[in-house]
Amino acid sequence: MKDNVRISNAVIRRLPRYRRILEELAGKGIERISSKELSNLTGYTASQIRQDFNNFGGFGQQGYGYNVQSLFTQIGLILGLDREYCMVIIGCGNLGQAIANYATYYKRGFKIVAMFDVNPKLIGIRINDIEVQDYELLEKYLKENEVDIGIICTTKSSAQDVADKLAEGKVKGIWNFAPADIEVDDSVVLENVHLSDSLNALAYYISHRDQP
């Protein structure tokens, strides 16, 4: 990978999709693939795909295409998936529990190390062998343990407070599922998941398909 190359956010956003598709192909025993075939699978144009991969020095060979396994590995390295990320979940209702199960299911280097909630009914229960702790203990936990990612699964009204506490506790990134536009300073990477955006886009495509 070329160092000092600033890769655009748009490219970064496409990489996980490429990687997912390459993994499926590898799972089917497919060894190489052309940009045209990748275009059919991803919905991006072949020219876009070649351009994206050129950002990293290009892995393809004229007339051969791309080696599936090597491209999969390379993209994983670029995405920083060659290491483990320790994560805590704040908010252990249905969403927090779903995310815990999801992350465990995926494994790939993302590890839930602790879970916190304010609800006495949830404190003490075990989710995938992790005991839900009192949210009051988060500050202490972050002082004593290095945590990479804090996952916010609280209500909208609590989200900013939780984000502040995570930032003070020096997490490197926040994965926010609360339907709130929280703010953190530049030392923390913030990734918001706005499920409503996805649902609204779906509504657009449905309602415009309905038109004669």
Add this chain to the structure above:
Amino acid sequence: MKDNVRISNAVIRRLPRYRRILEELAGKGIERISSKELSNLTGYTASQIRQDFNNFGGFGQQGYGYNVQSLFTQIGLILGLDREYCMVIIGCGNLGQAIANYATYYKRGFKIVAMFDVNPKLIGIRINDIEVQDYELLEKYLKENEVDIGIICTTKSSAQDVADKLAEGKVKGIWNFAPADIEVDDSVVLENVHLSDSLNALAYYISHRDQP
């Protein structure tokens, strides 16, 4: 809105974000906003924003900016949010329950009308006043009721079967949370939510920030 104008997917994807931010502004009593201020709030460039809004005939006025309430309403109309969407959830584990709560919380025209699962422990329980039904009854339900959106919250291995059943039952769109690239024919709009893509992007930004 100009008819017969083909709006690019990239623009459609930005609209829900604009709308969310405009709603927050309206909630704070802000009546008008410039493309430059919207740029600060969205992260898109002012020129990009003006270009996006020009797609719909442009709602701004030189020297005044955009009327927050009117722009909010217009974008809602474009997205098809002026009507109600009836939705069913398949898979009522933590994720399905979280989505049910989320959708109910949001209200905005998206209504859960039925929920289905194969698990006898879940069949019969009530989630926000909706009783979870046996998945065997989905086919019959879709014959007797018009459903706009089917939400798949099952495991990866069941997702394609559920999608096929939803498509046979003439749903208009599928909102898929299962970590599987399901296929449906062109009569159904498919919106995949790949949480791992978002997590992988977060990993990228964290690992590249760590570099000296």
